Every structure is written in C-alpha cells, then in structure tokens.
Amino acid sequence: MKIETLMKQGILIVRLKGEFDIESTNDFKKSIDNALNTNETKDILLNLQEVSFIDSSGLGVILGRYKNINLLGGQIVISNINPKIKKVLELSGFEQIMQIAETEEEALALFN
C-alpha cells in the first residue's frame, strides 16, 4: 500500500492507495505518527479513494490511530469511501464511530 501525506489548512491529509491488510499496518502506523510529529498537528483527514481492499487488520490500525488522536484532543475524518470497501466499513460500525465525508473538501469543512 502506498501512503501519501500532505498538510492543508493545518490538517494532515493521508491518501492511501492499494490493499490495506496486516502487511501494511506497521507502515501506516509509522507514517502517521511521524507525519503528526513533524507537522505538529493532531488532526487527520484519511482519504480512502484508492484503497482497493481493506480487512479487519487495516480497520483495526485506523481505529488505533483514532483512539490516540482522540486522547490528544485531535480529530479524524474519513473521506472518499469507494464501493469496493463500502460494505466492510458498514459492517465494522466505523460509520457510527467516526466522521465520514464524501470528498476531501467536505471532510475539511468538518474540522473544528
């Protein structure tokens, strides 16, 4: 899985591309934690547009970041859930826990 990070309006935008399973969990954790430290932000926008596959390992590590960020007083918003991963996200109950937006623009507007 490819992980692209950039800053916009003080928010860390993370764009993922490829298959998100157990093999990518460590890379994901490291990239996010490094980017949060380097950019001194607590807010993440996670764009899943190009994620072609996700299982409970991928969801678990996103949930882990969500918990950490919450403790720090930050916010995480997920955007661009594509049809290939929609059902997995629905079943996981993520939509009840996290803020979800259709697009990055909509997601940016949800940050306090």
Place this chain on the structure above:
Amino acid sequence: MDNNKDRQDIVKNKAIMSLLSVNENVVLARIAAASFAARLDLTVTDIDEVKVAISEAITNAIIHGYQGKAFKDETNEENLVEFTMILYEDRIEYVIKDFGIGIDDIEQVRKNKAVKGADRMGLGFVFMESFMDKLEIKSKLYEGTEVILTKNIKKMSQTED
C-alpha cells in the same frame, strides 16, 4: 436423491497451498482464492467478499494461531498454514488449517468478544460469517484450528453427462 447428493460432492477442482506463517502470505492466499473462484458464476462483489473472508482466516492463523511467528521457538520448525480450496458442483470450500495454539472458547470468539488487543477489532469472524454462506470452526487447545469457509455457487451451465 442419493444420486443428487453424490453429484454435489464430486470434487471438480482442488488446490492445496502450504504457507509459512508470515504476513506476506495473506495477499498470496486471497489472490489464489479469488483466482480459484474467478471462472465461476460469481459477481465481482462476491469475489471481493471471498477475498476479505480468506484474508481474515489466514491472518488469524498467523497472528493468533502462530502468534505472529514463522518458526517455533524451541525447535525452529516452520509454522505452516495449510490452505485448501475445493470446488464442488454447488459450492467452493476454503479450508484454513494451522497447528498453533488453538482456541479455548470458539463461541466467545465467534461473538466478537474474545480478541480485542491493541489495534485489533475482533471483527475477523464477523466478516467471515457475513461474507460467506457457511463458517465452521474446529479447534483444540495447543493442537490448532481449522476454519472451513463455504461459498455457494449457482449451477454452472454445462453439458449434461
């Protein structure tokens, strides 16, 4: 009736993989599973769901069954996940077998109550149950776990024999 039953239990194709307990083999197994199902009358969504279920079962074998270890501590013996795919007239069976620590209380695990470590959701069996037509789990403590995932398929159009 008997004749019908026999026919449904005729093996039409079979593939067996023996996978070292490493994370890289999760993708290998799910691609094989998708490929095994690809020529049948299943939708793209069906195949995507099979991939999730297989991914969960193989990940469980590696992470829980073998505790994330490719080799046994004492003997340095390989920890292998046995992955068997069997095509019958009316269904595909995927059998995922490890010889690891086993599950103490299968019902607890199935109900998503047992495993909730850091960064893990305990959703594996929920996905397996939701995305497949049947889920069977057999396990013995310190002997291993066998998970059988079944996906029903529509009768294939074929010439009568």
